[in-house]
Amino acid sequence: MDYLFKKLKMNKITEFIKKSPKAELHLHIEGTLEPSLLFRLAKENNIQIPFSSINEIKAAYNFKDLESFLKIFYQGSRVLLREQDFFDLTWAYLLKCKEENVVHTEIFFDPQTHVNRGVDFNLVINGIYKALKKANKEFGLTFGVIMCFLRHLDERSAFKMLDHALEHKDKIIGVGLDSSEIGHPPKKFEGVFKKAIDHGFLTVAHAGEEGPPEYIWEALNFLKVRRIDHGVQCLNDRKLVQKLRNDQIPLTVCPLSNVKLCVFNNLNQHNLKKMLKEKLMVMVNSDDPAYFGGYVNKNLIESQIALNFSMDEVKTLMINSFKSSFLKEEEKKEWIKKF
Ligand code: ADE
Numbered sequence: 001m002d003y004l005f006k007k008l009k010m011n012k013i014t015e016f017i018k019k020s021p022k023a024e025l026h027l028h029i030e031g032t033l034e035p036s037l038l039f040r041l042a043k044e045n046n047i048q049i050p051f052s053s054i055n056e057i058k059a060a061y062n063f064k065d066l067e068s069f070l071k072i073f074y075q076g077s078r079v080l081l082r083e084q085d086f087f088d089l090t091w092a093y094l095l096k097c098k099e100e101n102v103v104h105t106e107i108f109f110d111p112q113t114h115v116n117r118g119v120d121f122n123l124v125i126n127g128i129y130k131a132l133k134k135a136n137k138e139f140g141l142t143f144g145v146i147m148c149f150l151r152h153l154d155e156r157s158a159f160k161m162l163d164h165a166l167e168h169k170d171k172i173i174g175v176g177l178d179s180s181e182i183g184h185p186p187k188k189f190e191g192v193f194k195k196a197i198d199h200g201f202l203t204v205a206h207a208g209e210e211g212p213p214e215y216i217w218e219a220l221n222f223l224k225v226r227r228i229d230h231g232v233q234c235l236n237d238r239k240l241v242q243k244l245r246n247d248q249i250p251l252t253v254c255p256l257s258n259v260k261l262c263v264f265n266n267l268n269q270h271n272l273k274k275m276l277k278e279k280l281m282v283m284v285n286s287d288d289p290a291y292f293g294g295y296v297n298k299n300l301i302e303s304q305i306a307l308n309f310s311m312d313e314v315k316t317l318m319i320n321s322f323k324s325s326f327l328k329e330e331e332k333k334e335w336i337k338k339f
């Protein structure tokens with residue numbers, strides 16, 4: 001009886017997750033490249049990939065850390081060449097949003113991954129943006145585009161990307177920082193973030209995914225970020241937890257990503273529940289869903305089951321995603337009212 005009751009309750013929460021409106025704040029558009037599309041584009045663009053079937057691609061998605069993932073991720077991105085490729089990639093993700101009731105999404109793109117192999121910046125942003133505008137027109141999805149600098153490259157290269165972004169100020173709302181974390185502290189990018197802020201871009205940064213709490217401090221103090229992407233290492237620094245709680249700085253947590261990249265051994269050991277108990281401004285996102293095995297709903301549902309979240313905790317996570325978004329205050333209120 002107890003088992004039956006638990007199962008019924010679980011189904012109720014699962015259904016609630018699926019049907020509720022959601023915002024996604026941590027999503028790399030290149031990380032939505034599903035094996036089927038990767039395969040098709042490799043053929044059409046005549047790009048050699050070290051896989052002969054979709055199953056072989058899937059089997060290669062076994063990672064031991066962030067670095068081992070990024071190697072495969074950048075390799076996969078090589079099949080994206082034409083504006084239509086970026087459109088198709090983005091459109092496929094947006095259809096997924098529609099299916100999952102994601103009503104607002106703020107997506108990252110990594111221009112250096114493309115420009116540094118000869119792909120035109122304009123073509124990348126135009127392909128992505130056209131798909132987003134179409135989704136807005138056809139099913140009302142709202143969005144923001146955030147351009148990320150690759151932190152394993154130097155700041156000079158980031159400045160070049162910022163110059164490109166300035167020509168697309170109407171399409172890009174903010175800048176971020178991603179790629180290999182350890183050995184690449186946020187401070188390295190202080191200058192380019194300052195220039196971005198001076199030009200009115202919002203700022204976010206990956207920090208405390210694998211790297212130490214110190215990197216979160218640096219992202220806050222030197223890059224003046226509005227949100228921290230991941231941030232799961234913050235619990236190792238009590239002063240930092242206090243600061244994040246007092247200022248309600250959003251941490252865009254990605255549970256399935258953290259397990260796939262071995263930040264936590266399994267979902268039961270994820271610290272998201274502890275972060276909620278600390279009253280931190282956390283929510284659930286999918287990061288690179290094509291590589292990590294699930295979009296937002298799966299991240300929410302599996303975390304709820306593994307960490308035994310109550311309905312109230314699930315609601316808090318979903319409300320936090322709207323609160324932490326770059327939507328206007330009135331728009332946030334409208335969505336939050338629905339819970
Ligand atoms: N680029 C794509 N996914 C990433 C992640 N999880 N961390 C850092 N850089 C990334």
Ligand code: ZN
Nearest residue numbers: 028178229287
């Ligand atoms: Zn990420």
